[in-house]
Amino acid sequence: MNNKAKVIGTGSYLPERILTNRELEQMVDTSDEWIVTRTGMKERRIAAPDEFTSTMGVIAARRALEDAKLTPQDIDYIIVATITPDYPFPSTACLIQQALGAKKAASVDIQAACTGYLYALSMAKAFVETGVYKNVLIVVSEKLSSIIDYKDRSTCVLFGDGAAASVVSLEGKGLVIQSVRLGADGEQADLLKMAGGGCRHPTTVETVEQGMHYIKMAGNEVFKHAVRRMEAACKECLEALQLQELDVSWVVPHQANIRIIDAVAKRFEHLPPERIYKTVEKYGNTSASSVAIALHDLLQNHPIKTGEKIMLTAFGSGFTWGAALLEADR
Ligand code: ACO
Numbered sequence: 001m002n003n004k005a006k007v008i009g010t011g012s013y014l015p016e017r018i019l020t021n022r023e024l025e026q027m028v029d030t031s032d033e034w035i036v037t038r039t040g041m042k043e044r045r046i047a048a049p050d051e052f053t054s055t056m057g058v059i060a061a062r063r064a065l066e067d068a069k070l071t072p073q074d075i076d077y078i079i080v081a082t083i084t085p086d087y088p089f090p091s092t093a094c095l096i097q098q099a100l101g102a103k104k105a106a107s108v109d110i111q112a113a114c115t116g117y118l119y120a121l122s123m124a125k126a127f128v129e130t131g132v133y134k135n136v137l138i139v140v141s142e143k144l145s146s147i148i149d150y151k152d153r154s155t156c157v158l159f160g161d162g163a164a165a166s167v168v169s170l171e172g173k174g175l176v177i178q179s180v181r182l183g184a185d186g187e188q189a190d191l192l193k194m195a196g197g198g199c200r201h202p203t204t205v206e207t208v209e210q211g212m213h214y215i216k217m218a219g220n221e222v223f224k225h226a227v228r229r230m231e232a233a234c235k236e237c238l239e240a241l242q243l244q245e246l247d248v249s250w251v252v253p254h255q256a257n258i259r260i261i262d263a264v265a266k267r268f269e270h271l272p273p274e275r276i277y278k279t280v281e282k283y284g285n286t287s288a289s290s291v292a293i294a295l296h297d298l299l300q301n302h303p304i305k306t307g308e309k310i311m312l313t314a315f316g317s318g319f320t321w322g323a324a325l326l327e328a329d330r
Contacts, residue, residue, distance in 0.1 A: 009068025040258020044160025044284030081116025114316025116288030164292030
C-alpha cells in the first residue's frame with residue numbers, strides 16, 4: 001500500500017468548558033428532554049474567550065504530529081478547514097503555521113462547512129500520491145460559539161467548539177485513504193448560512209441588528225438532504241472500490257443529529273450499534289471538526305486491526321457532502 005496516502009497521525013482538542021442542556025433550559029425555551037430526543041445531544045464544549053480556532057487547531061496539530069512521530073519542520077503543506085476563521089484574512093492556516101514553526105509549509109484555508117475534513121482529505125491524498133508534497137497536515141477547527149445566537153433555540157442547542165488534526169503521508173503505518181467521494185449543490189445555499197460579514201452584506205449596524213452574523217438554518221429541510229446525500233455518498237464510495245456495506249467495520253458519520261446518524265446507519269445493519277461511532281452526545285455538532293474529532297476518539301478507544309475498513313461521511317452547508325473509506329494498515 002506504499003503508493004497510497006495514509007493518515008499516519010491524529011489528534012484533537014476540546015475546550016474544557018461544558019455547556020449542558022440544563023444550562024440551555026435557562027437561556028431559551030427548550031428542555032433537556034426535547035434536545036436529547038430530537039438531537040441525541042447532552043452537552044457540548046465552549047471555547048474560552050482567549051481560545052480561538054487557530055489556538056485550538058495548534059494544540060490538535062501538535063498532538064497529531066506527535067502521534068505521527070513528525071516535527072513541524074517535516075510538514076510541507078497545511079490545510080485548515082473551518083467556517084469560523086480567526087479573521088477573514090490572513091488565513092487561520094498561516095496563523096497555525098507560525099505558531100507551530102512549520103517554516104517550510106505552504107498554508108491555506110478551505111471552506112466546505114461540515115464536510116471540510118473530507119474535502120481536505122481528498123486534497124491531501126491527491127498531493128501526496130502525485131508527489132507534489134510529502135507530508136500534509138490537515139487541521140479542522142471551529143469556534144462556532146462565536147456565530148451562534150444564544151437566543152435562537154433552533155440552532156443554539158446544536159453546536160459546539162473543538163478541533164482535530166491529521167497528518168497525511170505515503171510513509172508510515174496508519175489508515176490508508178482508499179477513496180474519497182465528494183459532492184456539492186449550490187442550489188440549496190440559502191437553507192443553511194450566515195448572511196452577514198461577506199461582500200454581499202458587509203458588517204454594518206443594520207446587519208448586526210438583523211442578526212445576520214449568526215448561523216441560520218431551515219433544520220427540517222437540511223435534515224432530509226443530509227440523510228439522502230450521506231447515504232448516496234457512502235454507496236458511491238463503496239462502488240468505486242467494488243466493495244459492499246458488509247465490508248465496512250466502522251462508520252464515523254458527521255455528528256449533526258442522532259436521528260440523522262441512525263438513518264444513515266440503516267445502510268450498515270450488519271454492524272452492532274457501537275460500530276456506528278458517536279460523539280454527538282458529548283460534543284454536539286462541531287461542523288468541520290466533527291468527523292475528525294470522532295475518528296480520533298475511535299482510534300483512542302478501540303484497537304483497530306489491520307484490514308478493518310472505516311467509512312467516514314459528512315454533510316454541510318453549501319450544500320456539500322462526501323464519504324471516504326479508510327483501511328487500517330497498522
Ligand atoms: N427546544 C424546543 N423546541 C424546539 C427547539 C428546541 N431547542 N428547536 C426547535 N423547536 C421546535 C420548533 O420551533 C418546532 O415547533 P413548532 O412545531 O411549534 O413550530 C418544533 O420544535 C419542531 O421543529 P423542527 O425544526 O421540525 O424539528 P426537527 O425535528 O426537524 O429538529 C433539528 C430540528 C434538530 C435542527 C433537525 O432538523 C436537524 O438536526 N437538522 C439537520 C442539522 C444538520 O444536519 N445540519 C448540517 C450541518 S451544520 C453546518 O453545516 C454548519
